[in-house]
Amino acid sequence: MVTEEDILKYEYYLTAIQKQLGAFFEEQSPYIFCKEGCSHCCEKGEYPFSEIEFAYLMIGVRTLAPETVAQIEKNILEVKSEREHYSGDEPFMYKCPFLINKRCSLYNYRGIICRTHGLAFFSKEQKLLVPACVDKGLNYSNVYDFEKGCISDEKYSKSGIEQEPLAHNVGLYFMINNSLTKELKLDFGEIKPMVDWFG
Numbered sequence: 001m002v003t004e005e006d007i008l009k010y011e012y013y014l015t016a017i018q019k020q021l022g023a024f025f026e027e028q029s030p031y032i033f034c035k036e037g038c039s040h041c042c043e044k045g046e047y048p049f050s051e052i053e054f055a056y057l058m059i060g061v062r063t064l065a066p067e068t069v070a071q072i073e074k075n076i077l078e079v080k081s082e083r084e085h086y087s088g089d090e091p092f093m094y095k096c097p098f099l100i101n102k103r104c105s106l107y108n109y110r111g112i113i114c115r116t117h118g119l120a121f122f123s124k125e126q127k128l129l130v131p132a133c134v135d136k137g138l139n140y141s142n143v144y145d146f147e148k149g150c151i152s153d154e155k156y157s158k159s160g161i162e163q164e165p166l167a168h169n170v171g172l173y174f175m176i177n178n179s180l181t182k183e184l185k186l187d188f189g190e191i192k193p194m195v196d197w198f199g
């Protein structure tokens, strides 16, 4: 059960991480090709959300116009129906139901993964990963070796870019287990794919 106090702490946390993430995006800007109208990262994914992130998203829903809520409800039903008929071995991937006309309808209330997406990051096992949109010729594609599946030192040195392509600990595991969350005693609760929060 997420309380009002939890939400206040979470909002404080969001303000702090937003500042930090802004600095990471700025530092990595030679490799970031995110732009207005690109919704690649919201078109197909699992979107792991913690209980508090989902509760915050639902607070955002209360601020939306009735027709937008109706569209989201329709999208949710569609995703749930797709999941019911899904029989693949890979995790079920879907379009986020909050994406309307290629825009996030709840941008200010979006989850942590939505805020970090686009940056290179370390997995829990400390493996350097680049965002999936590299395959679309987007983020980090200018220094990526598609055959080897990693950032290429050679491409980087030829690029003439001063700033190195770097990964940061912005994977969800690290984002919710850092010194700030410990200091705030912020309990994120259970984490599961967004679609599972819809029941």
Ligand code: SF4
Pocket: 041, 042, 047, 096, 097, 098, 099, 100, 103, 104, 105, 106, 107, 110, 111, 114
């Ligand atoms: S909540 Fe918004 S930013 Fe996050 S995946 Fe959905 S549409 Fe994209």
